[in-house]
Amino acid sequence: MRSLYHLRGWLLLLAILLLFSSAEAKKRKTIKVLQFNIWQEGTVIPNGYEAIADEIARTDADFVALSEVRNYKGTRFCDRIVESLRKRGKTYYSFYSYDSGILSRYPIVDSATVFPENDDHGSIYKVVADMGSHKVAFYTAHLDYRNCALYLPRGYCGTTWKKLPKKVDNLDTVLFDNAASQRVAAIRLFIEDAQKEIAKGHLVMLGGDFNEPSHLDWIKANRNLYDHNGLVVPWHVTKLLEKSGYKDAYRQRYPNPVTHPGFTFPADNPLVDIKKLAWSPEADDRDRIDFIFYHPYKGLKLKDAVIVGPQGSICRNKRIVETSNDRFIKPMNVWPTDHKAVMATFFLAQ
Template sequence: MRKILIVLAGLSVMLCSCAQKGTEFTVLQWNIWQEGTMVPGGYDAIVDEIERLRPDFVTFSEVRNYHGIRFCDRIVASLRERGLEYYSFYSYDSGLLSRYPITDSTTVFPENGDHGSIYRMVSEIDGREIAVYTAHLDYLNDAYYNVRGYDGSTWEKIPIPQTVLEVLQVNDASQRDDAIRDFIAAARKDIEAGRIVILGGDFNEPSHLDWIRETKDLYDHNGLIIPWTVPLMLDNAGFVDTYREQFPDVLSHPGFTFPADNPLIPVERLTWTPDADERDRIDYIFYYPYPGLELLDAAVFGPRGSICNSQRVTEATEDPFIEPLGVWPTDHKGVLVRFLLQ
């Protein structure tokens, strides 16, 4: 009997061990502020950080292809010089980088007049297809600035709106919701085809999960509880906000991604609202639930410092940070997420 119990115990350990086996992969969302050109040494810092983190997929914002040089080719070549093999394809405004070969790529929402863009790539992990989307959404009609007393298109001072309706009327005049509507339509086809679907991006819009009763009198929300359009559209379509899924307490883990402090840049170039607290979480990674796909962890990638009322402040939150090696190449913080695929 004792031998049987020992065998059963051993089988139990083996089964538990097997249950944990699978393939881990990481996704990094990173606004690189005009390809790192706004910060001395910025491009090299982008390469350094990717070499350090070795994310499986990167969703870039602010790809510009300056001087006719394709950023996709440049970043792939720079990483190859470091002994890392990545794949990419031509895009503008937003971009994608993959450690897995890319089998398909499409433009979902083309950039036109600097109103944002969305691109898609397909790859394969352990025999299962994955569609990764990158989004850099319209920066105009940024109504979360209106709430703080600044026009969300001109950034001139204005009276603070008194109702949620006023705010959303401005917000929905942007093309952010149009872009996400196109994403949802494209993603549904991938979901129907049995693919994993991931979306990373700088949305230029906060989350309805962050502007709640508990935060209405914080961060210059000025008493407003706002169901921000784009994250709510994704929520209603079944997509999961990874950071808020991992850290549901918005008070202990606000997860601010903008504006990041950058010691190499004067404060006046890091803030759009000199007399207000504009800190917000506007960079995201979403996924659609998939059998065997598990969110393991998430972290803010970047400095602990932020800009608040034109002051450099250090966040005293419980957010997990992956701090920079040295030069920080941007005015945003990124998001790094780790998944397990079984």
């Protein structure tokens, strides 16, 4: 009889715990954010555009930051992709942009150009989306691809991608070249604009292809890996974001860049000649240049971060399979780009 009472007690406790967990779950919302470089709108890959829509639909992301929006032949990519996703049973909102773009599952109440595209030196756009009890200021960034100083220690110019007489091992030279790009100017404008959104009580998130690595990835522990050429580099953009209080979702989830390098470029793509994938063919130029950042916000908690795309990369003009501890959501079928995407999942208290 006593064991029966004990069993009833445990069952009652279990029921209370399940009820409490269910109530807590109802009080929080899940937010998925996807950063996706779509490589000239998928035009480089056969059926690439449809693959972009397929991959976005299956991630079920709430906010999508797109890089390399071109609006080819006078079309509006934002309208086309929204319609393609509607046919896949997904409702998204967007607005006209060039170079980078945004998709939101929530109605857009405001949008703005933060850093306008000019002569292909990058862009940043913003939407303010209404989630009911919260408003989200979501930004997309595709930063300047020139003066891409990550190539210097690997023995290549970061503007012409021609091989240099020797690899650069001087930190000041690398930082000087990096600062000559327009990436810093763009991210300063983002920080200035986002501060106004934070002051309004809005949640701020940023997704982007920075064309620049993270200072959290070029550290002492890996200075002799990936052709870093012995350098520990305080890369400008991520340092500025960190100084302004922003968190790198992938590095928050996986703080060790040796076990979890999280490389997003160059991705292997079996449908493309390797000559189009290897920008510095004699080097190991694998790097994490696609990011999701967020500003701390009451009730916001990072749940997970994952690489979306192939496990394969390009290294020294060869197709390789990564053996790191990074987790991958592998492509459904066709992968439309030479980047890997990154997705972060958050919990937000209602």
